[in-house]
Amino acid sequence: MKTGRTRGLIRRPPGRALTLCLVLLAAFLGAMAARAQDDLRCLGCHGKPGFRKTLPSGQVLDLFVDPTPLRLSVHKDLSCVQCHADVNEVPHTTMPQRVNCKRCHYEGNTMGAPQTSKYLEFDKSVHNLALLAGNTKAPLCQDCHGGHFILSGSDPRSRVSRRHVSQTCGTCHIQIYGQYMESVHGKALTMGNKDAPVCTDCHGEHDIQGPKVASSSVNPANVANTCARCHSKIVIMKKYGINAEQVSTYKNSFHGIANEFGVLKAANCASCHTAHNILPPDDPRSSVNPKNIPKTCGRCHPGANANFAKGRIHVDPEDRSAGIVYWVALGFKILTLSTLAGLFIHIGLDLFRQVRARKSREAVLPARPTEENEP
Template sequence: MRKFALAAVLFALGWGGLPGLPRDASASISLEKCTLCHGKPEFRKLLVDGQIRDLFVTGDTLKGSVHGKKGCTDCHFDVSEIPHLVRPRRVTCTHCHFRGNQEGAPQSDNVLAYFDSAHGKAIAQGNTKAPLCQDCHGSHAILKAKDPGSKVARVNVAETCGKCHMEIYAQYKGSIHGTALAKGIVEVPSCTGCHGEHKIYAHTDPKSTIFATHVSEQCSKCHSSIAIMGKFGIETEQVATYKESFHGVASQFGSRTVANCSSCHGVHDIRPPDDPLSTVNLKNVPKTCGKCHPGANPNFAVGKIHVDAKKKESGIIYWTATFFKWLTIGTMLALIAHIFLDMYGRTRRLRGER
């Protein structure tokens, strides 16, 4: 099944090969020959839609990338002569990047994960705008993800995704996560922190990390971490109190419609509660709650939302919980005492009969 999916995507790209099959062209064409044309800064091409494609590539660009030891035709292996009169096919990375490859590429199943993702399925269905490897990782100046200059580095990945998801990127930039990232705080989540990297699925797919019943678990990776939240003076009790609430319990039982973190706080445009634009700002709480509870009034904003019944700050909820806790303990102790006294009385009566 995986081979079929792989073949479908490759045929959609105009190349019917499978990983590991021999290349069609000779790899003897040197970088120097390619840069006779591609090494000129003014080397561009006017596309049919009026856009201009920059075809300028330097040897230094390649040498500084993870493919520094590779030649042009290691990727553009359908190019067999210089100049090439036919436009090369779009590069596919599957020849090297698969588990068991002999090319020295990382041994991983990321390619198969991509084909099963929302992006891979879109490509297989003929969507030419869906991203391929080079749309995210870059074409020639590909750097390791840990390199600050990489297009998929934590500090850059939102901008990379934003080339397609422009509206969402604009929302993220204005959010508490986006503004923190702009300040150099690397602990905050970016796109891949929530959606995943190669295994990106539609939010309606149960396999997705942002599927309705998975959202609280995804948010808790950061918001229940004392190590991360402690740096910024943020409490970690929100996750636990949500799970103990009606919403949290219903979610754990598989409800897809009950409110989760993003239902209240937002998705990409999450803002702090004191921000007038925040969905959990006191003035906006009735509207936010009203999405599920029609007719929600200002009383919905009265009192604490994430309530910890173990703390006195919770007011009547704390005292009610405390009362029932001691009532339960007292009842159990009285029951045990009753059983003990009953057994003692029965024992005495039995001894008296003898």
């Protein structure tokens, strides 16, 4: 039966399969043609270089669209009106609105968009909150991901790739972008270093939240853990000669402990190293350069003098490089252990003797229970 059916399929004339193929091809070509026709209608105007409109306010809108980037993007198979869905007549009677990506991008869509609800994270982000508050400059999806030339984040040409995302953020956050590009992180990025953190590594992607929000990765309570994602990894830190214990020494310091117990005014990593301006201590511009340390410490501890810059800040008493602190810690460890051992032995012997005394007393005077302890 099984073999018969197989044989039957092979022997069947190819007519029906061919018909199916042809129908599919026709449908595909038809769709292509329809799309091409749609797009041709749009490009009739928008394809002309120099096509522009002057608004009553005097603002000039460049309305020229080069179709090439779209054809190279992940949306290469979409026609204009699939995204610009509110455009249905030419010339437009109403001003076309900004594209709503959620038409396709939701979990369970049948349009072939990635099955993810990641975009929902955007709802609680600082950008969406600004948008809801009426800030017209607040970014939508396309402001970061690009309009027509949308590529996967893993594509190095993408606006949201590791290489380019900082630049993308920088289109609005210009000043911070300038600081970041001067910092040790930005420099490393420019050098093509794949470990270098970009904006989204610290701030998150869709769910970027302001530092005042408790769940934000850059909230004072979470900064150390955010930095620790790289700075406590020996594999990464070893490459750059940075001590991977910096995070744990911070967490064991009074600053770290106060922070852990919820005193958010206590210093976190960024309080001393700054957030975007991070520079190595040997850089004279660095906030942790010995020359600048009195000023940096003085922001919270008024009156700090040059002594604050002498010696290490991140002291690890377990490590020999801590110098005298290591020896003090070791001395106390030995003192504590030997004292406790001595005390335990003394107590043990005392109890041993008391038990023996009681036994021998019972042997002599078995009939008389007594509380006296004298042998």
